[in-house]
Amino acid sequence: MTVQELPGAAAYRPTPPPAWKPLTDPAPLLPDPEPHRVLGTDAAAGADPGLLLRLYAELVRGRRYNVQATALTKQGRLAVYPSSTGQEACEIAAALVLEEQDWLFPSYRDTLAAVARGLDPVEALTLLRGDRHTGYDPREHRIAPLCTPLATQLPHAVGLAHAARLKGDDVVALAMVGDGGTSEGDFHEALNFAAVWKAPVVFLVQNNGFAISVPLAKQTAAPSLAHKAVGYGMPGRLVDGNDAAAVHEVLADAVARARRGEGPTLVEAVTYRMDAHTNADDATRYRVDSEVEAWRAHDPILLLERELTGRGLLDEDGIVAAKEAADVMAAGLRERMNADPVLDPMSLFTHVYAEQTEQLREQAARLRVELDAEQDQHDDNAEERR
Amino acid sequence: MTTAAAVPGAQTGKPKPATMAQALGRALRDSMAEDPSVHVLGEDVGTLGGVFRITDGLAKEFGDDRCTDTPLAEAGILGAAVGMAMYGLRPVVEMQFDAFAYPAFEQLISHVAKMRNRTRGAMPLPITVRVPYGGGIGGVEHHSDSSEAYYMATPGLHVVTPATVDDAYGLLRASIASDDPVIFLEPKRLYWSKAAWSPDAPVPVEPIGRAVVRRSGRSATLITYGPSLPVCLEAAEAAVAEGWDLEVVDLRSLVPFDDETVAASVRRTGRAVVVHESSGFGGPGGEIAARVTERCFHHLEAPVLRVAGFDIPYPAPMLERHHLPGVDRVLDAVARLQWEAQS
Ligand SMILES: Cc1ncc(C[n+]2csc(CCOP(=O)(O)OP(=O)(O)O)c2C)c(N)n1
Numbered sequence: 001m002t003v004q005e006l007p008g009a010a011a012y013r014p015t016p017p018p019a020w021k022p023l024t025d026p027a028p029l030l031p032d033p034e035p036h037r038v039l040g041t042d043a044a045a046g047a048d049p050g051l052l053l054r055l056y057a058e059l060v061r062g063r064r065y066n067v068q069a070t071a072l073t074k075q076g077r078l079a080v081y082p083s084s085t086g087q088e089a090c091e092i093a094a095a096l097v098l099e100e101q102d103w104l105f106p107s108y109r110d111t112l113a114a115v116a117r118g119l120d121p122v123e124a125l126t127l128l129r130g131d132r133h134t135g136y137d138p139r140e141h142r143i144a145p146l147c148t149p150l151a152t153q154l155p156h157a158v159g160l161a162h163a164a165r166l167k168g169d170d171v172v173a174l175a176m177v178g179d180g181g182t183s184e185g186d187f188h189e190a191l192n193f194a195a196v197w198k199a200p201v202v203f204l205v206q207n208n209g210f211a212i213s214v215p216l217a218k219q220t221a222a223p224s225l226a227h228k229a230v231g232y233g234m235p236g237r238l239v240d241g242n243d244a245a246a247v248h249e250v251l252a253d254a255v256a257r258a259r260r261g262e263g264p265t266l267v268e269a270v271t272y273r274m275d276a277h278t279n280a281d282d283a284t285r286y287r288v289d290s291e292v293e294a295w296r297a298h299d300p301i302l303l304l305e306r307e308l309t310g311r312g313l314l315d316e317d318g319i320v321a322a323k324e325a326a327d328v329m330a331a332g333l334r335e336r337m338n339a340d341p342v343l344d345p346m347s348l349f350t351h352v353y354a355e356q357t358e359q360l361r362e363q364a365a366r367l368r369v370e371l372d373a374e375q376d377q378h379d380d381n382a383e384e385r386r
Numbered sequence: 387m388t389t390a391a392a393v394p395g396a397q398t399g400k401p402k403p404a405t406m407a408q409a410l411g412r413a414l415r416d417s418m419a420e421d422p423s424v425h426v427l428g429e430d431v432g433t434l435g436g437v438f439r440i441t442d443g444l445a446k447e448f449g450d451d452r453c454t455d456t457p458l459a460e461a462g463i464l465g466a467a468v469g470m471a472m473y474g475l476r477p478v479v480e481m482q483f484d485a486f487a488y489p490a491f492e493q494l495i496s497h498v499a500k501m502r503n504r505t506r507g508a509m510p511l512p513i514t515v516r517v518p519y520g521g522g523i524g525g526v527e528h529h530s531d532s533s534e535a536y537y538m539a540t541p542g543l544h545v546v547t548p549a550t551v552d553d554a555y556g557l558l559r560a561s562i563a564s565d566d567p568v569i570f571l572e573p574k575r576l577y578w579s580k581a582a583w584s585p586d587a588p589v590p591v592e593p594i595g596r597a598v599v600r601r602s603g604r605s606a607t608l609i610t611y612g613p614s615l616p617v618c619l620e621a622a623e624a625a626v627a628e629g630w631d632l633e634v635v636d637l638r639s640l641v642p643f644d645d646e647t648v649a650a651s652v653r654r655t656g657r658a659v660v661v662h663e664s665s666g667f668g669g670p671g672g673e674i675a676a677r678v679t680e681r682c683f684h685h686l687e688a689p690v691l692r693v694a695g696f697d698i699p700y701p702a703p704m705l706e707r708h709h710l711p712g713v714d715r716v717l718d719a720v721a722r723l724q725w726e727a728q729s
Pocket of ligand 1: 177
């Protein structure tokens with residue numbers, strides 16, 4: 001028996017609960033139906049030529065860096081490298097859009113963004129070479145450690161931005177995450193905190209199609225990742241992640257918005273991972289070449305080069321010059337990475353605590369004895385050979 | 387202990403060299419073939435066959451619904467497994483790496499471990515959580531943790547770790563068949579270790595919870611498990627030259643703990659060293675040493691010693707060899723067992 005049928009009961013008329021009204025109008029938060037583009041459109045005419053040229057030079061360097069680092073894995077100089085080839089426009093724009101006092105929170109794939117922000121290219125690779133975990137001082141460049149556990153850096157970005165605002169500092173945090181990382185609880189908690197606190201944060205999702213082997217369709221059923229913003233009460237922006245000018249523009253808007261105290265933005269950059277997940281992965285197991293080829297025609301360097309040459313801002317000499325500058329960078333990187341890092345095993349015990357515990361001192365002493373014995377052995381052998 | 391003894395071993399055939407990874411994959415396959423309620427889920431377990439290829443071919447053979455690529459969310463994966471198990475399925479969850487299982491700890495500790503107890507036995511959760519663990523493979527940060535102590539400290543979970551190809555098969559089958567949740571720790575540096583093994587030969591599928599003596603000896607017992615077993619066996623061989631005849635006990639299961647086998651061995655030898663690569667302080671060795679002492683006090687000629695990883699965050703690959711307890715460190719501890727001479 002339903003309520004309406006109860007004898008004597010008044011007819012049931014559904015009405016909303018008395019106090020309900022939407023907290024936020026969802027319409028302005030919704031992303032555009034198509035990823036925002038600048039290059040090759042009328043909007044390009046309004047773009048600053050100086051910025052476009054700078055982006056171009058950095059893109060070419062970035063590509064060269066990816067190629068060089070991948071080569072270093074083959075030579076055994078790097079343990080592993082997650083290449084961002086194809087995604088350079090996102091990496092570079094993320095680095096260039098920030099002011100000096102701002103902070104970058106990269107994921108493990110974002111070595112390039114860290115380097116473009118000014119981190120020493122070798123320092124940026126120590127994690128992946130395997131000599132130390134990160135190692136650099138995050139405060140020096142305002143770059144958080146490259147983060148391997150997925151999405152865990154996002155709440156950090158929110159907390160830092162919030163703290164800066166509490167202190168009255170003009171600081172924006174830009175946090176990067178992959179499409180797969182958006183499924184983690186930390187992603188959702190970070191977005192929610194950021195929106196509730198109106199923290200000056202920009203979330204940049206590089207949607208490169210895959211989380212290792214898992215395609216986006218198995219990751220989310222949302223219309224787009226940018227749409228996820230709406231549920232948290234922040235704007236979602238969709239951008240062509242291979243269009244450096246567009247990524248820069250959208251990120252610049254989001255950073256400006258954060259600076260004005262208007263809160264966080266979620267940016268989804270639609271791009272593609274041209275290489276395998278890392279050099280250790282076999283991408284042929286889960287994707288077809290034709291898909292990769294389609295994206296090759298939409299290469300971020302190609303798009304920008306066409307725009308610049310089409311408008312007479314770049315000629316053959318300029319292209320060659322950019323390549324040469326990139327080669328110089330790569331040669332330097334190669335040379336420095338070819339030297340064996342000198343590591344002190346005793347460093348295992350430093351920086352575990354501000355002050356070493358008695359237990360660690362004991363363990364360090366034990367290792368010291370082992371190392372001395374090893375050295376003696378080594379010297380004896382050398383003696384014998386002589 | 388569990389229903390594991392009921393799992394039949396497989397058919398007959400000629401043993402061939404197989405890796406631990408292959409044996410694990412075969413155990414999953416056989417469990418799925420035999421019991422339609424067994425489901426595999428995790429990140430990249432489908433098309434890719436897992437980053438270590440343990441689940442290779444399962445999606446093809448059993449379909450996406452039985453071997454499922456999930457969204458990338460460990461809490462979600464294990465939480466969903468709880469619900470699946472509540473509804474009668476037997477989920478086998480893959481955590482991609484030791485350190486990436488941490489987001490799932492809330493589900494594990496608050497629900498997986500406690501559901502049987504909270505429901506007064508009405509709702510057991512037959513979930514197997516496969517976790518590749520440990521170092522020695524040159525993995526970068528967050529790819530080499532030994533997390534067994536966290537799991538051991540949580541009542542309600544079985545904690546199992548094979549060290550041989552046979553055990554990889556047998557213990558995984560037993561774990562999946564268990565009506566209790568099992569944390570199945572896979573020593574990733576032994577994934578490619580080989581042994582003569584045939585999926586078609588009779589494979590011993592034992593109930594979980596039994597330790598085994600891998601080498602018998604008279605002068606001291608090395609108590610170990612998982613990745614440290616080969617180290618201990620090598621140390622035992624090397625110790626012969628020093629006049630030591632070492633017994634090596636492979637625990638195989640940390641929870642339940644086989645006090646009987648361990649104590650019987652130590653009573654015979656009178657001396658014991660616990661060897662594992664996870665950090666020593668608050669680590670499994672402390673618990674094991676205490677149990678041995680409680681049971682064997684009057685038989686002991688020396689304190690139970692521990693050889694463990696240092697109490698530091700797992701180091702970067704270029705320094706990991708200094709952290710991992712190797713043969714020399716084990717031998718050094720064995721030498722320290724000459725307690726009378728020392729004191
Ligand atoms: C918490 C956690 N779970 C699992 C992993 C293992 N893992 C490393 S990268 C990766 C895929 C990430 O995909 P996505 O977020 O799309 O970033 P992309 O690699 O495409 O840049 C996975 C599953 C991890 N690093 N952290």
